[in-house]
Amino acid sequence: MRILVLGAGATGGYFGGRLAEAGADVTFLVRPKRARLLAEKGLRIQSPHGDAAFPVKTVTADTLSGHWDMVLLSCKAYDLDESIKAIAPAVGPESAVLPILNGLAHYGPLDAAFGPGRVIGGLCHIFSTLGADGEIVHMNNINRITFGERSGGTSARTEALAKAFGPAKCETRHSPEIMQEAWEKYVLLAPLAGMTCLMRASVGTIMATGDGEAIMREMFEECAAVASHAGHAPRPEARDLALGFLTQKGSAMTASMMRDLEAGGPTEGEHIVGDMLRRARAAGLAAPLLRTALTHLQAYEIRRKG
Structure with a gap:
């Protein structure tokens, strides 16, 4: 499964980083400044579940091409419209989008942009921030990501995602009752x-x-x-x-x-x-x-x- 993560900030960077650390095929869609920092110092995580620093694959808006199996979307709600535009070139007929935003209001715009069948349900529980040098600082023991089909049950794509998260250093919940x-x-x-x-x-x-x-x-x-x-x-x-x-x-x-x-x-x-x-x-x-x-x-x- 090829996974694209929008941004490499405190939330997307943490869960995408744990996936990459565990060997998943992960690429981060970031701004040029963040891409340069990641190229220089790698993705760095400070966490009670283990510190880590490792190189990651990145693309920018100018170099993004092709479609991904799964797009992990983590952003503030007020950035949602721009985030949808940013990931749109990466979403193809067989792609899925996993949003881990707060609340529920984002599903309407995402469904309108990509179709309800491409948007699965997701949420996360984590308390993290970016440090002064761009490192991801995880500040407590909670680091759970939850996902599943919004219509209920599981599917091949959510099973594949659960498998990718299996060895990662975070808690994963593959829920048949995501909503x-x-x-x-x-x-x-x-x-x-x-x-x-x-x-x-x-x-x-x-x-x-x-x-x-x-x-x-x-x-x-x-x-x-x-x-x-x-x-x-x-x-x-x-x-x-x-x-x-x-x-x-x-x-x-x-x-x-x-x-x-x-x-x-x-x-x-x-x-x-x-x-x-x-x-x-x-x-x-x-x-x-x-x-x-x-x-x-x-x-x-x-x-x-x-």
Whole structure:
């Protein structure tokens, strides 16, 4: 299986790098500056699961040619349109696209660009960033990638991908219920992003306030109701896990969206919180906390853009 990874950043670079390290046929589609750095120093990973540094194959937009069996797409939601344009030449009749973006709103544009049959379901759990010299820094023990056919079950192409990931130094979940898993991640992520951005504080700080836990639980229930209406009510174990993260006293956890906001950059607010609110409204569900969180993020974007 020939695999093309868009970018070599903190997420795509990590999972693509673990695949390449394990012997898979992986090529990274990167900008010229990143290609030069990778040629000079290789792809470098610092991780509790093992540090690594090794040469990798790269292409740029100018040198991209031919079709790949699998295209791994990892980008911020606000870069999705440009990312679709970047990978389009690599997607042929037999290609598959595996997005590991947050949320669910990206499936519409991807289906429109490539057809639903070419887009499989995917998500990941990892806390990583790029270091000062372009190295990938993995900051905790979680490094899971999950994928499967959106229609349910498995297929030859997802089996082949699972085989490629088999020896890699990351946790792989080949799921026959990928959309259930995607919704369960989404109902954790949306209140985490909404609340930590709204309060400009970590989970632990929010829990230390008088009503923080109650408000966090209320926002979670708004999101869980949306998932239930879509036919993907969180399973008991997923509900317990999510609420455990969202209400953990002393936790330093924040959403990456809050870190983007505090850095003064664009956020995935419309893609995560906004999409959840639009789904709630379409279902006729009240979601006052999602409404408040999105208004806050929209006001931030208006101020940021001047």
